[in-house]
Amino acid sequence: MSLKRYLPILQWAPGYGRDQATSDLVAATIVTVMLIPQSLAYALLAGLPAYVGLYASILPLMVYAVFGTSRTLSVGPVAVASLMTAAALAPLAEVGSPEYLAGAVLLAVMSGLMLTVMGILRLGFLANFLSHPVISGFITASGLVIAASQLKHLFGVQASGHNLLEIGRSLWLTIGQFNGVTLLLGAGTLVFLVFARKGLKPLLVTLGLAPRVADILGRTAPIVAVVVTTLLAWQLDLESAGVRLVGEVPRGLPELTLPSLDPGLWQQLAVSALLIGVVGFVESVSVGQTLAAKRRQTIDPDQELIGLGNANLSAGLSGGLPVTGGFSRSVVNFDAGAETPAAGAYAAVGIALATMFLTPAIAYLPQATLAATIIVAVSTLIDLPALGRTWRYSRPDFGAMLATIVLTLVHSVEAGIVAGVALSIGLFLYRTSRPHSAVVGRVPGTEHFRNVLRHKVELCPRVTFLRVDESLYFANARFLEETVMDLVTRQPELQDLVLVCPAVNLVDASALESLEAINERMKDAGVRLHLSEVKGPVMDRLQDTELLSHLGGQVFLSTYEAWQRLTDRSRLDRQPA
Amino acid sequence: MSLKRYLPILQWAPGYGRDQATSDLVAATIVTVMLIPQSLAYALLAGLPAYVGLYASILPLMVYAVFGTSRTLSVGPVAVASLMTAAALAPLAEVGSPEYLAGAVLLAVMSGLMLTVMGILRLGFLANFLSHPVISGFITASGLVIAASQLKHLFGVQASGHNLLEIGRSLWLTIGQFNGVTLLLGAGTLVFLVFARKGLKPLLVTLGLAPRVADILGRTAPIVAVVVTTLLAWQLDLESAGVRLVGEVPRGLPELTLPSLDPGLWQQLAVSALLIGVVGFVESVSVGQTLAAKRRQTIDPDQELIGLGNANLSAGLSGGLPVTGGFSRSVVNFDAGAETPAAGAYAAVGIALATMFLTPAIAYLPQATLAATIIVAVSTLIDLPALGRTWRYSRPDFGAMLATIVLTLVHSVEAGIVAGVALSIGLFLYRTSRPHSAVVGRVPGTEHFRNVLRHKVELCPRVTFLRVDESLYFANARFLEETVMDLVTRQPELQDLVLVCPAVNLVDASALESLEAINERMKDAGVRLHLSEVKGPVMDRLQDTELLSHLGGQVFLSTYEAWQRLTDRSRLDRQPA
Known part of the structure; x- marks a missing residue:
């Protein structure tokens, strides 16, 4: 059982048959065709040689097939x-230097180790700290x-920067030296890819193809762009016209790479590494759950941590960069009929073949083609209307989202995420730090007690019933102290205060201390503190505490019982609603 | 109204009479006698010249009398x-250097500014982040x-360090060179002070004094120790015997000191500065509320921020160190009959007189006397049994407390507080990240629905009712997704899922996204998602969202209504408890 949990491959491999293999192979072929340009492009985006992207698309896919649950x-x-x-x-090494590549390897290894440890310790819930507005915000901004x-x-210019400000400033200074041929090639590719995404499928369907085939053909547009522009660059010798190409790449499979052991670098x-790992994990789980649900399957988030962790570890050890589950490729994989993680392993074989035999051709691939691929791919990430939706739904969530977007744009993804997470947590604690509470009175003739501000109820001037509508914990404990002290100060006649607790699911040590302080202060002020309707588990906890042994009043099972025992029937007031 | 809020002195000064003045003067005299040795000792503890403590006890007390609400x-x-x-x-400057003193002044000014700004923005709730186990832990460890x-x-040796490890190592190396006379003097003072605290009052009462007078006399023990050991040091020329004295101090009132404007130092x-300010604020408010309650008065925490902030600002500007409301002195002030903050202003006059006329005598005060004063004073802070109490009450709270204590002891108060706060928040989010939920069924013959695991209820195999017992927010949104998907996977027959929501007080944007994802996944799996008993305010929010417009099922006002509409009466199961 436990072995199957940690090696999910044992769940599906024993029953793996020819039909599944066929489906998986078809899906793997389509994914491979998508993955080649994407992996080259994303390596370039990371500031790495393009072939590193291919390296990161071989071993990690095989490892995930063994350990992953999606x-x-x-x-x-x-x-x-x-x-x-x-x-x-960027702050550690020059792009293109061996130290830079070593840094990428170390990032993959470290985030792999961190995810694996989190998985073993079942810490998947930590990813919940990335609230939806934060994720949505930093993805849009990214x-x-x-x-x-x-x-x-x-544009074929030299520019740099890791946020909009830096990039804008850098482009402003260099845009004048743009290369016309590069721009023509890049803009052409961009137009073709945009058309392929929006207009190709309807066109093919009109021409008589089945929608599913048309869809798959549409997905091959990036590889078509890669092949065509590579051929152009080779035949027309575009490099001499100033078009920057991917250039010479090593041929053959990646070799084992050992990460740096410099403790300063690790620190x-x-x-x-943690943020890259956790962000990737959150995206993977979200995609994985969505796809699994379509077939009434489930995934195990804690095991996913192990699967992605090992995939990253293997990415680093084979000289690659951090990896995770990609949204668009996973959807294609699913739509193309993949049935088991073996499809991923087959795609890895496809990439390995490409690495061995296609690398001479890749040398002629223009960087502008990859840039156009990236721009079209990331344009789907940008969801600015989400800002409006969130604003309408919840101001605090909007605040967290806006802070994340702005900081990501003007500083860095990391700053955006950290600020967003801190703000989400802070706003949540703020929202729960002022719990709803209500002075309640008896609905005449019944055993029910309702808010005095909303209902016609009976009151007793010397006894106040205060209903607390939230669990009591450190963030709201002092607020309760203030609420109670206000009540006592405003009612000099008060002799008994009953805290009505049916909605209190938790009383933490801070709240216990506050209740004890309230109790002592009530005694000093000559008021007895009572509790009513305390839930069983909360009562079990309170049993041996000073609060109960020193309680000025009593604990009543029901509020009505407290009412009967404490109120003097001759002195009841009736308060209009 | 608003002026009175920001200047609480306007609330009491207009009606200030002779009786109050008398009470305040008596209390101020006793507090002054306590405050002289304490302020000298705490300045020394901060690594500052002793007279700086006096400077910090003049203007801040007057300022607090104007702005404070206690x-x-x-x-x-x-x-x-x-x-x-x-x-x-410590990391910034050598003890005794002008830079060190300037740093203390800047700390007071900065924490004063921060508290004042927090007060104006009404951010007092931020102090709630310091949960009780964290406060208790760092005070004990401090x-x-x-x-x-x-x-x-x-012992009269040179040693240094800001945590137990450093102090222990330093003492271990130097303790051999202890000074016998200093040890005799220090140990003698210590024994005297401990006796004064434990045994003097009963003795005086036995000798016929009134308990209150005996108590007040007991409080004067530190000043007696100061006077006696100063006289001894002067008469016997103890300095030549190797006893370290406070030494020459400037005579007269403090002058206006401007803080450094070096942005690097501020950073x-x-x-x-923030932690010193907030920790002081939390302590002050806690003491202030406890004392106010005894007379059915209240304090305003946000105005307290302003009061303490201005007090610190004035402490810095008059060359002092950070100040706050002290527990023991406030209790003495209260017990001695202080009725208004004027008592504090009178004590300030007392300290000012001491600064002008007693400083020549203070030069002969042995440092060992002050050390003994400090040890006796802080011994009341140490509450190790709290660890046991917290362990018994709540393991998560114990964890936060232990982390705070250990880090404070082996690293620093700041590290302890930061770790403790982070752990408290993390543990709270963890506790609420797995909300209680229960599949419910109908209690036969009623409109009530109860947990299928605890009660004999009717079930329908194609309709599941899931009651959610917590507000839904980012930390538990994904857990709900998993719970729901598990349900759907385990029940292939399922056609309808009803989320029963009477205990859901909040659905934040993350939870809304999760509910939308659940809804879409349910549709993919052929299950209709319904909601029942959604609270009014939550429903208002959901009104215009995609969740409702795309909901696979319906929203029912009551669970019973959902039951009537969805279940096929001929196929009901009865499940034993």
Whole structure:
């Protein structure tokens, strides 16, 4: 049982048959065709040689097939992780230097180790700290930054930067020296890819193709662009016209790469590695769950941590960059009929073949083609209307989203995420720090007690019933102290205060301390503190505490019982609603 | 109204009469006698010249009398803030250097500004982030560190360090060179002070004094120790016997001191200033509320921020160190009958007189006397049994407390607080990240629905009712997704799923996204998602969202209505409890 949990391949491999193999092979072929240009492009985005993207698309896919729980997730380099990699490495080394490449390897290894450890310790819930507005915000902002960062390749100029401000300033200074041929090639590719995405499928369907075939043909547009522009660059010798090409790449499979063991470097990259890993995990799980649900399957998030962790570990050890489950490729994999993670392993074989035999051709691939591929791919990430939707739904969530977007745009993805997470948590604690509470009175003739502000109820001037509508914990404990003290100060006649607790699911140590303080202060003020309707588990906890042994009043099972015992029937007031 | 809010002195000064003045003067005299040795000692603890403590006990008390809302809080230097000041300044400058003193001034000014701004923005709730286990933990640990740090003065050796490890190592190396006379003097003072605290009052009562007078006499023990040991040091020329004295101090009132405007220094001290300010604020408010309650008064925490902020600002501008409301002095002030903040202003006059006329005598005061004063004072802070109480009450709270104590002891108060706060928040989010939920069925013959695991209820195999017992927000949104998908996967027959929501007080944007994802996944799996008993405010929010417009099922006002519409009465199952 436990072995099957940690090696999900044992769940499906024993029953693996010819039909499944056929489906998986078809899907793998389509995914391979998509993955070649994407992996080259995302390596370039990360500031790495393009072939590193291919390296990261071989071993990790095989490893994920063994350890992953999603049947259809397609693992490999993705845009956001590549942007974060570039931002993390920029302060450490020059793009193109051996130290830079070593940094990318170390990032993959570290985030792999971190995810694996989190998986073993079952810490998947930590990913919940990335609230939806934060994820949505930094993905939109990353898409904008990534698209902006590719403009230099389209124009054939030298520019740099890891946020909109830097990129804009750099482009402003260099845009004058644009290369006409590069721009023509890049803009042409961009127009073709946009058309392929929007208009090709309807056109093919009109021409008589089946919608599914038309859809798959549409997906091959990037590889068509790669092949055509590579041929153009080779035949027309575009390099001499100033078009920058991917250039000479090593032929053959990646070799084992050992990560740096420099503790200073580990420390410098720790936060980045954690964020890259967790961000990738959140995206993968979200895609994986969506696809699994369509077939009434499930995935195990804690095991996914192990699967993605090992995939990243193997990415680093084979000289690649951080990987995760990509959204668009996974959807294609699913739609093309992949049935098991074996499809991923087959795609890995496809990439390995490409690495062995296609690399001479890749040397002629124009960088502008890859830039156009990236821009079209990331344009789907940008969801600005989400800002409006979130604004209408919830101001605090909008605040967290806006802070994330702005900081990602003007500073970095990491700053955006950290600020967004901190703000989400802070706003949540703020929202729960002022719990709803209501003074309640008896609905005449019944055993029910309702808010005095909303209902016609009976009151007793010397006894106040205060209903608390939230669990009591450190963020709201002092607020309760203030509420109670206000009540006592405003009612000099008060002799008994009953806290009505049916909605209190938790009383933490801070709230216990506050209740004890309230109790002592009530005693000093000559008021007895009572509790009523305390839930069983909460009562079990309170049993041996000073609160109960020193309680000025009593604990009543029901509020009505407290009412009967404490109120003097001759002195009841009736309060209009 | 608003002026009275920001200047609480306007609330009490107009009606201030002779009786109140008399009470305040008596209390002020007693507090002054306590405050002189304490302020000297805490300045020394902060690594500053002793007279700086006097400077910090003049203007801040007057300023607090104008802006503070507690009638009886006694503001001035306190032990924990002084320890934190020393730790914050240690990496910046040599003890005794002008830069060190300038750092203390800047800390006071910055924490004053921060508290004032927080008060104006009504951010007092931020102090709630310091949960009780964290406060209790760092105060206990600070007490231990402070007591250990004073041993060097008792033994008359040179030692240093800001945590137990450093202090221990330093003492281990130097303890051999202890000074016998200093040890005799210090240990003698210590024994006297401990006796004064435990045994003097009963003795005086036995000798026929009224308990209240005996109590007040007991409080004067530190000043008696100061006077006696100063006379001894002067008459016997103890300095030549190797006893370290406070030494020459400037005579007269403090002059206006302007803080450094070096932005680098501000940045370095920002976190420390914030923590010193907030920790002081939390302590002050807690003391202030406790004392106010005894007379059915209240304090306004946001205005307290302004009061303490201005007090710190004035402490810095008059060359002092960070101040806050001290626990023991405030209790004495209260017990001695102080009725208004004027008592604090009178005490300030007392300290000012001491600064002008007693400083020649203070030069002969042995440092060992002050060390003994500090040790006895902080011994009341150390509450190790709290660890056991918290362990028994709640493991997560114990974890936060232990982390705070250990980090404070082996690293610093700041590290302890930051770790404790992060752990408290993390553990709370963890606790709420797995909300209780239950599949419910109908209690036969009623409109009530109860947990199928606990009650004999009717079920329908094609309709599942899932009751959610917590507000839905980012930390638990994905858990709900998993719970729901598990249900759907385990029940292939399922056609309808009803989320029963009477306990859901909030659905944030993340949870809304999760509900939308659940809805879409349900549709893909051929299951209709319904909602029932959604609270009014939550429903108002959901009204215009995609969730409702794309909901696979319906929204039912009551669960019973859903039951009637969805279940096929002929196929009901009865499930035993």
